[in-house]
Amino acid sequence: MPIKKAKASKPAPAAKPAPPKPPPNGMPRREAAPFFELLKAKQRILRGDISHMETEAMQRGKQEHAAQDISSFADLGTDNFDQEFTIGLIENEEDALREIELALERIQEGSYGACETCNKRVSKERLRVIPFTRHCIECQRKEEKTPG
Numbered sequence: 661m662p663i664k665k666a667k668a669s670k671p672a673p674a675a676k677p678a679p680p681k682p683p684p685n686g687m688p689r690r691e692a693a694p695f696f697e698l699l700k701a702k703q704r705i706l707r708g709d710i711s712h713m714e715t716e717a718m719q720r721g722k723q724e725h726a727a728q729d730i731s732s733f734a735d736l737g738t739d740n741f742d743q744e745f746t747i748g749l750i751e752n753e754e755d756a757l758r759e760i761e762l763a764l765e766r767i768q769e770g771s772y773g774a775c776e777t778c779n780k781r782v783s784k785e786r787l788r789v790i791p792f793t794r795h796c797i798e799c800q801r802k803e804e805k806t807p808g
């Protein structure tokens with residue numbers, strides 16, 4: 661019987677190099693501007709630098725500058741925001757301040773708004789409630805199920 665020449669075995673497909681880490685799927689700084697203001701305002705309040713009323717006055721002054729962006733928050737209402745911000749989400753003010761600082765850094769880097777786990781965009785709805793969150797709601801839930 662004819663000797664079938666063993667076909668030269670195809671070279672194993674070269675293992676693809678690990679895909680480069682995709683750039684953080686964050687929102688551009690311009691888009692993050694209203695969250696920047698929210699974070700800054702909260703930071704000042706938590707630090708006790710200025711009273712809430714002063715912050716609001718300042719916010720009003722800045723609205724001229726960021727009127728378009730801020731307008732998307734109008735229907736939410738700041739009272740609602742304050743409640744959501746303080747109830748059950750953060751253990752203490754120091755933690756909150758740290759998270760806020762990190763979030764502000766992420767805005768500078770352009771990585772703000774991207775989930776640190778899955779790199780998907782965190783919904784703006786969620787960011788309005790927890791502007792310093794690092795995870796989308798799905799990953800947050802998973803994390804809560806598997807502590808540590």
Ligand SMILES: [Zn+2]
Nearest residue numbers: 775778796799
């Ligand atoms: Zn995620």
